[in-house]
Amino acid sequence: MEKLPKIGLPILILLVLTIVFISKSTETIGSGEAGVLYKTFGGGVVTDAPPLGEGFHIVAPWNKVIVYEVRQQEVFEKMQVLSSNGLEIKLDASAWFQPDYEKLGLLHQQKGENYVARVLLPTIRSAARSVVGRYTPEQLYSSKRDAIQKEIFEETKKIVGDQYIQLNEVLVRDVTLPPTIKEAIERKLKQEQEALEYEFRLEKAKKEAERQKIDAEGKAVANQILSASLTDKILTEKGIEATLQLAKSPNAKVVVVGSGKNGMPIILGNQ
Template identity: 25%
Template sequence: MKHSSTGRLLLLLIPILMVLQGCVSTVSPGSRGLFWYPLTTGLTKEPLKEGLYWRAPWNDVFVYDTRYKSFKEKVDALTADDLPVTVYAAITMRPVPEEVYFLAQEVGPDWYRQLVQPQLLSAVRGVVANYSMVTLPERSSEIGNKIEAVVVESLKGRHLDIYNVALSEMEFSQMVLRAIEQKQAKEQEKEQKDFEVVIAQRNAEIARIQAKGEGDSLKIRAEGEADGMRIRAAGQSQAQEIITKTLTPGYLQFKLYESPNAKTIIVPEKLNVPLIVNPGADQTR
């Protein structure tokens, strides 16, 4: 009897537990939920935050993940010169947490495929069509920014928060790759020639500066020597002039009398016979 009663109890508890499990809905962290009352008010406007929510079995809770997610698309496009290119574009976005009710009413849970994907593909093809094939790799960041601007503008007011749009990869045909390599080789050759021209111009400028410096040095040295010669000549001329003014007849006679070795000849003005006097001896002739 005990085993049979226990079995009947389990048979009763299992359906009850299944019903209770169906009456609980969980809103995970980073998500928002909306109560759905099909028999009365329909979808509620107030978003549910994370937690456990009890409901009747015939009601439901729609959960929207409001965390940022990255979606990657492979896009076949044509460049401005009508060459095919495969672009891998990645968009990072999320629903606006406070606006999930409007998103659910206007689009539904499959909002990326129905709303975002067509706009992203169209923006990638439209922007890439404005660039030539050889400029795509070096301007990928600029292209990604323009694609993001187009997508943000097209999805304005659609209750979505776009964080970033970027080009992760590009695939080209072999013909295009050869063209890109040739362009890069020519650009490197041009840069090398420009560098050589700059070096040659700098060397020429240095040579001109050195030559000018040497010429200025020689000029300064020559001017210095000429000034020195003029100064010495002027000094010699002034000294000669001073000596000439100083050597008077009286001064010369005085210096002659002063010298012990000098011989003096005195010629009287009215006599024609000279007298010779030797100041250094005691004899007179």
């Protein structure tokens, strides 16, 4: 094996050092990520400049880049909280969040990479206990889930907003009551539904009775008006008209004029 020229060895060493220097001085930030720059000889975490965005970056080898995911993320949490009357309620919730991009340096400096466990989850638990404690199990089971979801979101956001965390939504996925309480609430709701149905039937029957009463009163008034208008003279005229109509029929008959009651004709011999 031939020996390398004396001039070639320093060049080879320099080339190797250059490659190592370049490999240690580059950082590639992936999609949906951002980097926080830590300057070893320049004051530590950089908080007065935007974080490093996606793509390729040249960084001094004695500095360090801490990469954070900055797209929206979801965290799940199962909690046991107490209702307003002291009963234990199991709450299954999740939160949509992401770090505050412009303040990523402050988040790393003050909270660290484990900010979800240190800040976000404890705040959600505290807000859930506070909110659920205002409601009864019946309210939580039937009609107040949307309300407690909104209130937990508002209370959590109010705290983590100052902690460089952007909270987008809190979702209450399930509320689990003790079995005996759940059964009692279901029985009560069923009884209330049956009572409403019974009241509806009563109201319907009452309206039908009122309708029939109004109809009967209307007919009675009409009959009174008709009776008042039927004088003896009108009745006699109507009787004569009816007799004349009968007389025109082809059946054989005998008409005795003036022999009936009140002088009305009598028709005899119809076949």
